Amino acid sequence: MIIFGTKGYLYQLAILTLVCAGCGNPAAHTLRKRVTKFTLFFVPLFPVSTKYATQCTFCGTEQRVTAEQAEQLQAQAAGGPGGQALGQPQQQPYRP
16 A cells, blocks of 8 residues: 655745735735645645745735745845845835
8 A cells, every 4th residue: 555645835035025017006015936746645846836925914815826926035035135026115214
């Protein structure tokens, strides 16, 4: 008897401040990566699919993004060069 199947893994890559496409509010969004792996005897062997999405923490709207957009958003969150694929980051004024 051979036992096989799939198992899902969810990774949080970054937290960004973007304008939500659902509610229109500037809110924190989590950038997440979902990986589904093939398992054999409950041992994960190789990834079957990988999907990226952002989720608004204000209204819960989830929007799928491509791998390239996810890389740009992750670089943006780290402060490096990168595009602004889903919206403008909100700049907070400096108050001493």
